[in-house]
Amino acid sequence: MTSDARVVVIGAGLAGVALARRLGELGVPALVVGEEEHRPYNRVLLAEVLAGRYAPEVIALPGPAGEPVRGRVTGIDRAARRVRCADGTEITYGTLVLATGSNPVLPPLRGLFGADRRLPEGVHAFRTMDDCLGLARAVHPGVRAVVVGGGLLGVSAARALAARGAQVVLAQQAERLMERQLDPVSSGLVRRHLTGLGVEVHTETRVRDVRCAGGAVHSVELADGYRLDTDLVVLACGVRPRTGLAEEAGLAVRTGVLVDDRLRTSDPYIRAIGDCAEHDGTAYGLAAPALEQAGVLATLLADPDATARYTGTRALTRLTLAGDEAPAAPAPFLDLAAFGDPDPRPGDDVVQLADATRGTYRKVVVRDDRVVGGVLVGELGTVGALARAWEGAEPLPDGTPLLHLLTNDGGS
Template sequence: MTSQQRVVVIGGGLAGLRLAARLGPAARVRVLGEESHAPYNRVLLAEVLAGRYAPAVTALPDPGPVLRRGVRAVRVDRAERRVHCDDGSVETYDTLVLATGSNPVLPPLRGLFTPGGRELPDGVHAFRTMDDCLTLAAAVRPDLRAVVIGGGLLGVSAARALAARGAQVVLAQQAERLMERQLDADASALLHAHLNSLGVEIHTHCRVRGLTTTATATATATPAARPGHAARRVTGVELADGYRLDAGLVVLACGVRPRTGLARAAGLDVREGVVVDDRLRTGDPRVHAIGDCAEHAGRVYGLAGPALEQADALAAVLTGADATDGARGAGYTGTRALTRLTLSTPGTGPFDLAAFGEPTPLPGDDVVRLADATRRTYRKVVVRGDRLVGGVLLGELSTVGALARGWAGDEPLGDLFHLLTDDGGH
């Protein structure tokens, strides 16, 4: 890439802004950000909802004039190399980068939408954006019954944050345990007990069938309604066994799905995400994809760490910094991603969670567990030969840095017991 080439990035989140920063002020970069807010770190939204951080704490470095806020790309014309936006403007590109992120999954619940409509009832919220977070924070109040649907990473984060605000929280999880993709049964049981101690009522093996709502008159027009239309407010949640939970607030935390509509409409290869190679190229060599929307080697990560690594790798590709002795380097070869979640609240002491790699052992693997019920800590690692291949840690996590470095670097193990004890993390 030369300084005269124009790079257009669709998506003003962590990945898109990291790429723009890595390309530097000399590059001709334009970032199209759909949200009107100043750029923020989505990872910290649960802390804002919990009241621990002000929204300003989540701010990302100011990208300056390279970012156009509040503009949505609606069509990509690959033949003309143009991006058409919802305000009628057109951005031309030499290189296009899709960093469109992901959308929350809205489950097929009876009563979620009216026939032909796409407006959520009042009191029903996704939890993905700053607007979602601020709306939830304004709606929650002490003693309000809030039902969180979904017991994965997002649902656990939302339940803990709402409980910190004083709400009466019920978490409904369809699977047999919390965070079943990341945690083994023992770790999930400890997480369950910790959330219970915060006042969260948890139902596993619990499928939500629908919502109950009541009509409320409103005099405020919305984009989808006329003044005086009959709005709906949620009043409860219906479970598959017929039981009904009263609810003044419902949070949909059923996971996320890559945003691939633009790529699909432009004729690019889309499976779960936008398919890219080791140089983060789509089938069109002028179009790349990074972050939550990208699928590399059959995997969509959906985490901040891989998104940042992909942005860095693509910046190296576009600037030629990945060249080695005149030959192209390896580009992006994948990320060994670690999931980390802060679950502590004032007065409860440290209780954090980290999971990485393959926490479920294969035949022949060695498993080492250290559990301390008094200190509420649990540490389990899976060892294959002389390599650490996965682990789950809950409680006070001073050791997670040392373990994660050994796992991410695929290094031969030294003193495993030392790594698992508190001193191993210093």
């Protein structure tokens, strides 16, 4: 069977669906091909589904006209401008857009894979709706869980598991949680929050071994030889751009599929956006750049003469950690936002406000009269103004008291 569409989008995640929806608004026909059985959903909110705060349908994305075609693309014929699907379907394109997303990083742990290269029973990645639903079925009050990885994904997973009543241990190889986004003080507040939910946090700790019996995990071993008995292991070690189709088709790939400012790959008829794309040396792996790329590309595909360009995204990390679904006693929310570089250089101006009793912390870094980074925990009233100042990269007005950047009331 052969079908035709002007624009074919491979991937029904946030980037692909946002692109198709915007193209529809601009009157450009687009066909989305997605391999997951579930309706397109917001992957950012999977932890809330795992925590039991949202049902899966709540995080469904508003889709374009027409449901995505379900199928797995197995190859791209660039000469014929056609993609092949696992069921034998061939789809012809005028422009092909790769929005294939990313795969979870599976660490090189001894015992992680059996002879069939499948994860043992009880060991879960945490990337897709199926991963999330599989974990939700396995979690019950008192179950023992080890989360490997203390970045944004690992912290979210640990909080969600604790909300379901699991006994959670989080093992982080770096010296602090979310070290890419947070400074030591704000990371410490996140750690305190997780500890308050009953999560046992180990930093500067590497898991080296997964122990199984009868095909099911029963413990993990740390690099220092300490063994943790467990029923579940959650791998939250980051993601890697999904580039297999692009590589097999002969497109230029480094970390991700290389694209220019018009989001073109090395083939002028193929574009790439979202987690799988690498622009100007950066593969973002975040929602904000994916949405911005989708908007720019929709404009360009609707009007090839448009001057729109993608020049990079200054991404804001925002996360709500909530323990209010824990079966024991309600725990407070912990809101945090981080942007830019929160670690000052010599000569930078730094303003910090901390309240140890309330567990709040605000910090902004100013370099050459420009906001270059900051982090807020617990109180986000000024995040909008700070993020705008940072994104604009404009000098602060002369005479601006730096304390005003962190207060809603002029510092009183």
